[in-house]
Amino acid sequence: QVTAVLEQAAIAIDRARLVRENAKAAVAQEGEKLQTALLSSLSHDLRTPLASITGAVTTLRELGERMSPETRADLLVSIEEETARLTRFVGNLFDMTRIESGMVKPKSEPVDLEALVAGLVERMGRLDGRLEIETSIAQGMPPALADRDLLEQVLFNLLDNARKYVGTERPVSVYVRRESETAVISVTDQGKGIPHEDLEAIFEKFHRRAKGDGRPAGTGLGLSIARGFVTAMGGTIKAESPAVRKRGSRFVIRLPVAAETAR
Ligand code: ADP
Numbered sequence: 144q145v146t147a148v149l150e151q152a153a154i155a156i157d158r159a160r161l162v163r164e165n166a167k168a169a170v171a172q173e174g175e176k177l178q179t180a181l182l183s184s185l186s187h188d189l190r191t192p193l194a195s196i197t198g199a200v201t202t203l204r205e206l207g208e209r210m211s212p213e214t215r216a217d218l219l220v221s222i223e224e225e226t227a228r229l230t231r232f233v234g235n236l237f238d239m240t241r242i243e244s245g246m247v248k249p250k251s252e253p254v255d256l257e258a259l260v261a262g263l264v265e266r267m268g269r270l271d272g273r274l275e276i277e278t279s280i281a282q283g284m285p286p287a288l289a290d291r292d293l294l295e296q297v298l299f300n301l302l303d304n305a306r307k308y309v310g311t312e313r314p315v316s317v318y319v320r321r322e323s324e325t326a327v328i329s330v331t332d333q334g335k336g337i338p339h340e341d342l343e344a345i346f347e348k349f350h351r352r353a354k355g356d357g358r359p360a361g362t363g364l365g366l367s368i369a370r371g372f373v374t375a376m377g378g379t380i381k382a383e384s385p386a387v388r389k390r391g392s393r394f395v396i397r398l399p400v401a402a403e404t405a406r
Pocket of ligand 1: 351
């Protein structure tokens with residue numbers, strides 16, 4: 144088990160290095176100031192988990208034999224978690240570069256939204272059993288015309304954000320309805336919401352607001368990827384503010400309904 148985890152960590156470290164090199168090259172065309180800001184943000188996001196992994200690996204190598212099984216297990220868990228975080232981040236960066244270089248070519252297939260949402264609820268449940276997701280799908284809802292995998296990733300990002308920024312005390316709702324030829328999917332949480340002036344900015348790359356403790360919670364890529372994917376599928380995604388509603392955030396995705404069912 145130890146060897147497997149260490150091998151995985153080594154792979155993640157290698158990939159992260161590669162991404163950092165690529166990112167350096169990719170931002171070379173951007174303005175110098177922006178470039179510095181992006182690079183320092185990127186370096187930080189990569190360096191923090193790398194430092195934890197390296198530290199844990201060194202400790203295991205030097206003291207592993209003499210450690211209690213509990214301490215060893217703790218270190219392995221932390222390596223696993225940090226590796227997963229790096230892998231997610233590197234995956235996000237990869238998606239971002241694919242979007243920006245126009246390499247995302249979404250499929251255009253009928254997607255059964257009820258099945259998609261049900262699958263997601265199950266997946267989120269495995270990730271965090273405490274998160275409560277209420278769903279409501281309009282009766283006779285036709286399939287949307289979209290790319291199933293991309294749409295699933297978008298909705299996953301939204302639900303994962305609700306989990307990160309609202310917590311699991313309050314339920315999240317996913318509603319699916321039809322407005323003439325458009326399928327409308329909304330994800331609504333009951334958190335503290337998003338200030339009006341940030342409603343568009345949160346979709347920008349690397350835009351993130353600090354959590355209560357002043358540390359950013361994520362990488363600021365999830366929503367820009369979500370918008371990139373939805374736009375590539377011919378749809379729209381926007382955020383609604385607590386000024387419109389009493390509290391909480393709502394993300395609304397619009398996609399065409401599949402042609403054979405469109406009336
Ligand atoms: P990340 O979560 O990695 O920081 P995102 O692009 O997913 O990046 O989100 C950008 C920012 O939007 C977050 O840093 C957070 O401040 C804000 N945000 C996203 N979803 C929510 C939500 N459900 N409630 C409150 N704020 C949110």
